[in-house]
Amino acid sequence: MRFLRLLQCCALFLCGLLPSSVRAWPVTDDVKIPLQDALKKSYLDLFELTKDTQYSAADIDQIREGLKRGEDVCVNRFKQEASQYGKEIEQAQKQLKGDGAKITGAQRHELHCKIQDRRALQSQAEMLAKHAIPIAYQNRKAKLDLLEQWPAKFKEISKQLEDGSYRNRRWGDVEDIGFREIESGQASDVREGEEAMKQMKAQGLMPKEIENREVTDYVRGIAQRLASGSDLKVPLKVTVLDSKEINAFALPGGFLFIERGLLEAVDDEAELAGVIGHEMSHVIARHGHKLMLRATIANIFMQAAQVAAMIFTGGAAGIGTYYALQYGFYGLGFVLDLNLLGVSRDFELQADQLGIQYTWKSDYDPTGFVRFFDKMATTKGYVEGASWFYDHPPFYERMVQAEREITFLPKKEQVVIHSSQFDQMKKALVKVTVKAKKDEEKKPSLLGEEKGCPAPKKLEYEPGQSIDVICSN
Ligand SMILES: [Zn+2]
Numbered sequence: 001m002r003f004l005r006l007l008q009c010c011a012l013f014l015c016g017l018l019p020s021s022v023r024a025w026p027v028t029d030d031v032k033i034p035l036q037d038a039l040k041k042s043y044l045d046l047f048e049l050t051k052d053t054q055y056s057a058a059d060i061d062q063i064r065e066g067l068k069r070g071e072d073v074c075v076n077r078f079k080q081e082a083s084q085y086g087k088e089i090e091q092a093q094k095q096l097k098g099d100g101a102k103i104t105g106a107q108r109h110e111l112h113c114k115i116q117d118r119r120a121l122q123s124q125a126e127m128l129a130k131h132a133i134p135i136a137y138q139n140r141k142a143k144l145d146l147l148e149q150w151p152a153k154f155k156e157i158s159k160q161l162e163d164g165s166y167r168n169r170r171w172g173d174v175e176d177i178g179f180r181e182i183e184s185g186q187a188s189d190v191r192e193g194e195e196a197m198k199q200m201k202a203q204g205l206m207p208k209e210i211e212n213r214e215v216t217d218y219v220r221g222i223a224q225r226l227a228s229g230s231d232l233k234v235p236l237k238v239t240v241l242d243s244k245e246i247n248a249f250a251l252p253g254g255f256l257f258i259e260r261g262l263l264e265a266v267d268d269e270a271e272l273a274g275v276i277g278h279e280m281s282h283v284i285a286r287h288g289h290k291l292m293l294r295a296t297i298a299n300i301f302m303q304a305a306q307v308a309a310m311i312f313t314g315g316a317a318g319i320g321t322y323y324a325l326q327y328g329f330y331g332l333g334f335v336l337d338l339n340l341l342g343v344s345r346d347f348e349l350q351a352d353q354l355g356i357q358y359t360w361k362s363d364y365d366p367t368g369f370v371r372f373f374d375k376m377a378t379t380k381g382y383v384e385g386a387s388w389f390y391d392h393p394p395f396y397e398r399m400v401q402a403e404r405e406i407t408f409l410p411k412k413e414q415v416v417i418h419s420s421q422f423d424q425m426k427k428a429l430v431k432v433t434v435k436a437k438k439d440e441e442k443k444p445s446l447l448g449e450e451k452g453c454p455a456p457k458k459l460e461y462e463p464g465q466s467i468d469v470i471c472s473n
Helices: 001-008 043-051 057-098 105-163 187-203 212-230 262-267 267-286 287-292 298-311 321-343 345-361 366-381 396-408 422-442 467-472
Strands: 237-241 248-253 257-261
Touching: 001 043, 001 212, 043 105, 043 262, 043 298, 043 321, 043 396, 043 467, 057 105, 105 267, 105 366, 105 396, 105 467, 187 257, 187 267, 187 287, 212 422, 237 248, 237 262, 237 366, 248 267, 257 267, 257 467, 262 396, 267 366, 267 422, 267 467, 345 366, 345 467, 366 396
Parallel strands: 237 257
Antiparallel strands: 248 257
16 A cells, blocks of 8 residues: 555644744744644635745744654554554454353343444544544645745746746646647547446446436536536546545546535535546546556456455454455545556646646636645545545645646636535435435445444544544544
8 A cells, every 4th residue: 555655654743742832933024924823724825825935944844843743643542542442352252252152142242332332443543543644644744845835936936927938838728628639549448438337337336326316417517517628528427426425536438426425525616626627637638548558447446445445444354355345436436546646646736737727718716626625635534534535635746736727827707616506406415415324324234233232432533523633632
């Protein structure tokens, strides 16, 4: 898991762990905001606030060290908790085995409940240690990099704008969107995508689609609008899946999947357009095809299943391939992108850049993408195991390149952020979500369940809780 390792090396920051006497202020006279507070701002605010605010290198280094320590402390704490739960599980299992003949039915039930409870806690602790905490810290680290490097970068961007050289950037010919060639041979990917779809259907691994015309028509409409403002040369086939994951992904040849959780997580139409534009761009630049040159779909699928099983169970030991496979579809999006990240971070940067161009071309507010990214990485996405941020980690370069592209695009007088159709879709979605939750309760658990156990005593975190609170508890 190169990706996880990558996340784990990233330093992070904990306000609580820094001495309160350290108040690093910018070295320039036009003091705007102390460094620690700046790190809590959104990317868009930071771009604005800090374009001419240079913080001292020593202060930045000190915070970077603090971040690293903070992450280590927090990750280790949850690793230890996970291993403690593991021991308790083992103990209970030993008891069941050793005293099996002697224990009463009630005692057995109690032990089963205990194992079930500790398994859930262990999986949460592992998810935090392996995934949520590193992502949250990585986001802070990206913001620190931004504070360090943005003033110089902003100067460079301004200069390129002034002398017109920004037009020479990769795909700078935005006036010709739809008439230019990003990557030849898009059409030949359709069969590849169809084959992948066929295999997944044959194995019964396709999740349920949303059965609500209002929602699906709305999403298709947005995707279609973006497609007409893009370099897509194949027909777009949009499927809206009835799953709670905050995710979207595309298969080669124009098969686009949007999950219900994503629709729940976006706050306006421009945010949704940003994510769809990004995924569509993977199709246009033929990234999925390039990945499939290196691995068969079966191969990718197996990897997907493993990744997904790890995310869904927090890496709980003992989950068999059979169970893993049932998660496979959900993992597919991750693996496609994980592999892309493995192949080249540039693929993600390419999809970001093109996606921003297409939202702009379709008259959407192109900052929607950055806003969604920031919101998810900062407040909710990182604690949701299977979110888009699992495979789309926030890193400095992404945010800076996105802002750079937005700056270079010709300004439009009016852009769409919100729409009444968006509000209608949200209303219709509430009904879909309520029904899905009910159905979920009726569904048998994959891992088998002991009925009638007391509610879990302790949760590691509340949904939406900030990582600082989780780490300092
Ligand atoms: Zn991507």
